[in-house]
Every structure is written in structure tokens, then in C-alpha cells.
Amino acid sequence: MLKIKRACLSCFFLSGMLTVSGQNIFKGYENLFTEPTQYTVFHTTDAITIDGRAIEKTWEAIPWTADFVDIEGSRKPLPALQTRMKMLRDENNLYIFAELEEPHVWATLTKHDAVIFHDNDFELFIDPDGDTHNYFEIEINALNTIFDLFLSKPYRNGGALLTTWNTENLKTAVQINGTLNNPADTDKGWTIEMAIPFAALRIGSHFHTSPPANTLWRVNFSRVQWDTEIVNGKYKKKTNASGKPLPEHNWVWSPQGLINMHYPERWGYIRFAGKDEKPGNVPFFLPEEETMKKYLWLLYYKQKEYQRSNKAYAKTLSALNIPALITTRAENKYIFKLEANTTQFTGTIIHNDKGNWAIDHNGKIIKK
Structure with a gap:
């Protein structure tokens, strides 16, 4: 279960696609990243x-x-x-x-x-x-x-x-x-x-x-x-x-x-909701880790597409057109790492005190 503290929630799924250096790295996958x-x-x-x-x-x-x-x-x-x-x-x-x-x-x-x-x-x-x-x-x-x-x-x-x-x-x-x-x-x-x-x-x-x-x-x-x-x-x-x-x-x-x-x-x-909360205009905030996971899923989809074309997973981020450093529109900076061989991969995203999150070739999200 994912526990969130409302006092420190800060990151929404953005209405526009997240970009890196002005380029939309989600291009071609927009249907899989609607809110x-x-x-x-x-x-x-x-x-x-x-x-x-x-x-x-x-x-x-x-x-x-x-x-x-x-x-x-x-x-x-x-x-x-x-x-x-x-x-x-x-x-x-x-x-x-x-x-x-x-x-x-x-x-x-x-x-x-x-x-x-x-x-x-x-x-x-x-x-x-x-x-x-x-x-x-x-x-x-x-x-x-x-x-x-x-x-x-x-x-x-x-x-x-x-x-x-x-x-x-x-x-x-x-x-x-x-x-x-x-x-x-x-x-x-x-x-x-x-x-x-x-x-x-x-x-x-x-x-x-x-x-x-x-x-x-x-x-x-x-x-x-x-x-x-x-x-x-x-x-x-x-x-x-x-x-x-x-x-x-x-x-x-x-x-x-x-x-x-x-x-x-x-x-x-x-x-x-908590026991004392009542129906009304209650804001719904998502923790920043949910935005981090979006990038992991982009990596996953691109790896699966790469594997279909090349019969093996990509061993570098550049082969997937994914940068090692991502800066979002909210000015958050994420570091991407990829470990891969022909049949397996693990992608990890790192962001300050938010912890590390990873995804593997089986599509499982893991907190590291």
C-alpha cells in the first residue's frame, strides 16, 4: 500500500507531457500517460x-x-x-x-x-x-x-x-x-x-x-x-x-x-480518507514518487519496443533516447540508471530524499 502525507504532497501528474531540454521524450506514447x-x-x-x-x-x-x-x-x-x-x-x-x-x-x-x-x-x-x-x-x-x-x-x-x-x-x-x-x-x-x-x-x-x-x-x-x-x-x-x-x-x-x-x-x-473527513471539495494530491514512476514506465515501454525490434534489451539509455539526467517542468531533477543484458534489465530513478525507485523487465515497480 502507498501511504501519503497530505502536508507534504507536492507533485501532480502534469497537464502537459514532461519534457527534457525542451524535447518531449514521451512523444509516441501519449496515450499511455494521460492522467x-x-x-x-x-x-x-x-x-x-x-x-x-x-x-x-x-x-x-x-x-x-x-x-x-x-x-x-x-x-x-x-x-x-x-x-x-x-x-x-x-x-x-x-x-x-x-x-x-x-x-x-x-x-x-x-x-x-x-x-x-x-x-x-x-x-x-x-x-x-x-x-x-x-x-x-x-x-x-x-x-x-x-x-x-x-x-x-x-x-x-x-x-x-x-x-x-x-x-x-x-x-x-x-x-x-x-x-x-x-x-x-x-x-x-x-x-x-x-x-x-x-x-x-x-x-x-x-x-x-x-x-x-x-x-x-x-x-x-x-x-x-x-x-x-x-x-x-x-x-x-x-x-x-x-x-x-x-x-x-x-x-x-x-x-x-x-x-x-x-x-x-x-x-x-x-x-x-480519514475518519473526520467529509465529502466536499477535497483536493487530491499525488506524491512525487508517482511522477518518478512515469519515467520508469517510459523506460519499460521503450525497452519492450526495442526488444521486439532487436531481439534483445538495450544496454544504454542513449539507445532508448532517454537522458541520464531529467529535469521536469516543476524543476525536479531525476538521475536515471540502467543495468541490462540481452534478456533482463533494471532501470532506477534517483531523486534526493525521495528515495530510489526501480522497474525491471517483468514490469514490477520496486522501492530501493
């Missing part, structure tokens, strides 16, 4: 009933997120249907309430750990310590069927999903504002409510307790939406000329910049 979405999760001591309705006064006071957007971001049109959500926490659980506009609510899958995104679904991804490894995914459809899994690392790095992992003591509920699997009418949508125990986000003996105030987590949320038509009184996915289903729509809370949810470094940030 992640942010949300403050407020604390409650009130009892929350998981019924899919969120009618408690506590929920009423909590702000909605911005509407979901296309997974690729501003390069694509806004979604045709609205998706939004709220979050809360107490000492034991993270609570989520999502509202999905949908004129035709349908679902077919009823078996736990079925591949739920073959239906329209709602998905969440959680990386508590923000290192992009050892993260959790939960998917749910309109029948309240759950697919939950653990990944030791992203698929791009050889990660394999562990479907035997279950979100112990997870509570979920779905309410349908209309009817289910009935093409004869028009629905308004469906809502989802979840209580995710902090203690359930564990693998082996390592688990996450109730996050202290100002802890940051990397999370994202996705809605998978299929184009359908009505055939013989039933919903059927629309197909192309070859008879295959048209590609699904992927609508997300924080845009990934590409059609892949398994880039955890592209997820949004949630900050766990």
Missing part, C-alpha cells in the same frame, strides 16, 4: 445493507464518479449508455455501488467463476500496493454471478490467472430496474452493490488490513457491453460477415489508453 482518474473513499461507521439499492443516508452524501468513458480514452466516442459509481469504506470493507444504464438487461451465466465477460458485466481491478503485480479482479453480471481471480503479474509478463482464489466473505447484490431477459419491454438499467473485505485481498499469508488514512490504491472499473439484437424473442449478439460476435465495448472509470485492462500502471487512484 489517471482519482476518487476519495470516505469513511463510515453506519451499517450498510448489501441489497443493491444503496438507500442509506450515508450513500446519499457520497459523490458519484464521473461517467465511464471508452477504454482508449478521448480518441474514441463517449459511451452510448451511462455508467457511474460510488465508493465507501469502514474498518472492515470497501463498499462499491454501481449504476448501469441499460434498456435491455440480460444475462445467461450462473456458474461461479464462469467467464462472466461473455455476458454484459461490471468488473473491478485492485492493486493495493501499486507495484502492478499480485492484484485482484472481480466480475459480476446481472444474475449476480461472480468471477473472481488473482494474478501474480499481468499477462504481458507471463502471469497466469488463479481462479481458485475466492474473495472470502464477499457480499454482492444486484437490482434490476426493469426486467431480466425480456426483450418485449424497455428497461432502465441495473445496479450493483458490493462489500469487499479488506482481509479477503490476500494470497498465502500476506493480506491487506484496513488502510490507514491517506493510503493510495491503484484500481480500475470496467463495463463490458455487447451489441445485441432480438431473434425469435431472445437476445442474440450481433455478428460480422463471418458469423463471429462483433467486438465488445469496453467502458471504464479511468481510461487505459489501449484495449487492455491488464496494464495496472494505467489504473486510477483511490485515496482512503
Whole structure:
């Protein structure tokens, strides 16, 4: 988990790309460096009933997120249907309430750990310590069927999903504002409510307790939406000329910049508020280390591209067009170091008293 002290937060994700000596070293990678979405999760001591309705006064006071957007971001049109959500926490659980506009609510899958995104679904991804490894995914459809899994690392790095992992003591509920699997009418949508125990986000003996105030987590949320038509009184996915289903729509809370949810470094940030904080215009500051990590990810992406072209990793920063000394627009100076051979690399960034941060060929962020 990433702990932040609000009194000393200083570095935002800048609205413009960071530059070095007037040159934009992020050129060509802009879609992977848009500002992640942010949300403050407020604390409650009130009892929350998981019924899919969120009618408690506590929920009423909590702000909605911005509407979901296309997974690729501003390069694509806004979604045709609205998706939004709220979050809360107490000492034991993270609570989520999502509202999905949908004129035709349908679902077919009823078996736990079925591949739920073959239906329209709602998905969440959680990386508590923000290192992009050892993260959790939960998917749910309109029948309240759950697919939950653990990944030791992203698929791009050889990660394999562990479907035997279950979100112990997870509570979920779905309410349908209309009817289910009935093409004869028009629905308004469906809502989802979840209580995710902090203690359930564990693998082996390592688990996450109730996050202290100002802890940051990397999370994202996705809605998978299929184009359908009505055939013989039933919903059927629309197909192309070859008879295959048209590609699904992927609508997300924080845009990934590409059609892949398994880039955890592209997820949004949630900050766990203190017990005395109340909803309002609470500023959301990111620690400077998050800017440092952006440069590490630039190195990672460039190394992977270099490897695809040269069958080996670059052994020098100059081969990647990355300088050894970086000065940001905020006048922060970072020293870059690279250790690499043909099959492995570690890039390290150093900045005064902020400590050293590194990334390796597996895309794992490490504090040194």
C-alpha cells in the first residue's frame, strides 16, 4: 500500500507531457500517460445493507464518479449508455455501488467463476500496493454471478490467472430496474452493490488490513457491453460477415489508453480518507514518487519496443533516447540508471530524499 502525507504532497501528474531540454521524450506514447482518474473513499461507521439499492443516508452524501468513458480514452466516442459509481469504506470493507444504464438487461451465466465477460458485466481491478503485480479482479453480471481471480503479474509478463482464489466473505447484490431477459419491454438499467473485505485481498499469508488514512490504491472499473439484437424473442449478439460476435465495448472509470485492462500502471487512484473527513471539495494530491514512476514506465515501454525490434534489451539509455539526467517542468531533477543484458534489465530513478525507485523487465515497480 502507498501511504501519503497530505502536508507534504507536492507533485501532480502534469497537464502537459514532461519534457527534457525542451524535447518531449514521451512523444509516441501519449496515450499511455494521460492522467489517471482519482476518487476519495470516505469513511463510515453506519451499517450498510448489501441489497443493491444503496438507500442509506450515508450513500446519499457520497459523490458519484464521473461517467465511464471508452477504454482508449478521448480518441474514441463517449459511451452510448451511462455508467457511474460510488465508493465507501469502514474498518472492515470497501463498499462499491454501481449504476448501469441499460434498456435491455440480460444475462445467461450462473456458474461461479464462469467467464462472466461473455455476458454484459461490471468488473473491478485492485492493486493495493501499486507495484502492478499480485492484484485482484472481480466480475459480476446481472444474475449476480461472480468471477473472481488473482494474478501474480499481468499477462504481458507471463502471469497466469488463479481462479481458485475466492474473495472470502464477499457480499454482492444486484437490482434490476426493469426486467431480466425480456426483450418485449424497455428497461432502465441495473445496479450493483458490493462489500469487499479488506482481509479477503490476500494470497498465502500476506493480506491487506484496513488502510490507514491517506493510503493510495491503484484500481480500475470496467463495463463490458455487447451489441445485441432480438431473434425469435431472445437476445442474440450481433455478428460480422463471418458469423463471429462483433467486438465488445469496453467502458471504464479511468481510461487505459489501449484495449487492455491488464496494464495496472494505467489504473486510477483511490485515496482512503480519514475518519473526520467529509465529502466536499477535497483536493487530491499525488506524491512525487508517482511522477518518478512515469519515467520508469517510459523506460519499460521503450525497452519492450526495442526488444521486439532487436531481439534483445538495450544496454544504454542513449539507445532508448532517454537522458541520464531529467529535469521536469516543476524543476525536479531525476538521475536515471540502467543495468541490462540481452534478456533482463533494471532501470532506477534517483531523486534526493525521495528515495530510489526501480522497474525491471517483468514490469514490477520496486522501492530501493
